[in-house]
Amino acid sequence: MAAANSTTTANTAQDIQPVFNRVQQTGTHDCIFACVAMIAGKSLEEVMSIAISDLKHPRHGPFWPLVEEEIATLLAKFSLVGSVYKQITKGIVDIPAVAIVIVDYNEESELGRHAVFIRDSSNMKAVKEYIIDPASWISTDLHVRNDFKNIGPAWYIGVHPMAKPTAAK
Numbered sequence: 710m711a712a713a714n715s716t717t718t719a720n721t722a723q724d725i726q727p728v729f730n731r732v733q734q735t736g737t738h739d740c741i742f743a744c745v746a747m748i749a750g751k752s753l754e755e756v757m758s759i760a761i762s763d764l765k766h767p768r769h770g771p772f773w774p775l776v777e778e779e780i781a782t783l784l785a786k787f788s789l790v791g792s793v794y795k796q797i798t799k800g801i802v803d804i805p806a807v808a809i810v811i812v813d814y815n816e817e818s819e820l821g822r823h824a825v826f827i828r829d830s831s832n833m834k835a836v837k838e839y840i841i842d843p844a845s846w847i848s849t850d851l852h853v854r855n856d857f858k859n860i861g862p863a864w865y866i867g868v869h870p871m872a873k874p875t876a877a878k
Contacts, residue, residue, distance in 0.1 A: 719856055720850065720851060720854045720855060720856040720859070721855060721856075722837075722839045722853045722854050722855040722856075723850055723853070725837055725839050725853050725855075727827065727839070727841050727853050728827055728829055729747040729748060729750070729825060729827070729841060730747065730750070731747060731841050731842075731843065731852050731853070732744075732746040732747045732752070732753050732843055733753075733843055733844075733845050734753070734843045734844060734845055735753065735845065736845075738770070738772040739753065739757065740822045740823040740824070740843050740844070741774075741775055741780060741809070741823045742756045742757050742760060742783075743756075743823075743843035744809045744823045744824065744825050744843060745780075745783055745784060745787070745789075745809075747825050747841060747843070748784075748787075748789060748807060748809075748825060748868055749784075749787035749789060751787065756783070756787075759783065759786050760775075760783055763782070763783075763786065764779050764782060764783060766779075774820075777791070777793050777794050777866065780809070780866060781793075781866075784868060785871070788870060788871045789868055789869070789870060789871060790868070790869055790870070790871050791809070791866045791867070791868050792805075792865075792866050792867040792868075793866070794811075794864045794865070794866055795864065795865055795866075795867070796863065796864055797810075797862055797863055797864060797865060800857075801826070801828075801838060801857055801862065803865070804826050804828070804862065804865050804867075805828075805865075805867040805868075805869070806827070806828040806829075806830065807825070807826070807827060807828075807867070807868045807869065808825070808826045808865040808866060808867050808868060809823050809824070809825060809826075809865065809866045809868060810823070810824055810825070810826045810840065810862040810863075810864065810865045811823060811862065811863050811864040811865070812824050812840070812842075812860040812861060812862050812863070813860065813861060814861060814862075814863035814864065816863075821863060821864070822844065823843070824840045824841060824842045824843060824844075824860070824862075825840065825841040825843075826838070826839075826840050826862065826865065827839055827840075827841065837855075838855060838857075839853055839854060839855045840853070840854050840855070840857070840860060840862070841853055842854060842860070
């Protein structure tokens with residue numbers, strides 16, 4: 710089934726071995742940090758430590774959502790580049806190969822939670838698209854999921870490695 714027309718409503722991703730290790734969020738406010746930790750290959754504690762020291766994120770609340778500039782700054786600490794938030798209008802075909810997506814989005818409050826989207830094209834005959842969900846309250850069979858209709862990704866931040874500087878000649 711084409712990505713743009715994906716109507717998957719049942720999670721069938723249990724056999725997928727994700728390209729990133731899942732990092733579970735510890736509260737209701739740290740999903741973005743868990744997503745950065747997954748993509749950067751770091752622990753949640755390492756990412757939170759940098760957010761607290763470098764971005765002046767509060768250690769013990771009150772908490773507020775990070776804006777996209779802060780997310781980009783945090784990603785850059787791990788040699789990653791993050792785009793601005795972009796709305797998903799055509800379906801998952803809009804989303805780049807690695808992205809932090811906002812799921813369970815509520816248009817009225819303009820709030821949702823973050824998860825990691827992956828389009829694994831390592832086998833072009835069997836491209837795998839799935840979400841790694843950091844939520845602590847979900848069942849184990851939903852940690853890696855491809856039931857996009859049930860989770861409703863609405864916005865994304867594309868993520869890719871920083872270009873390595875070229876050597877001076």
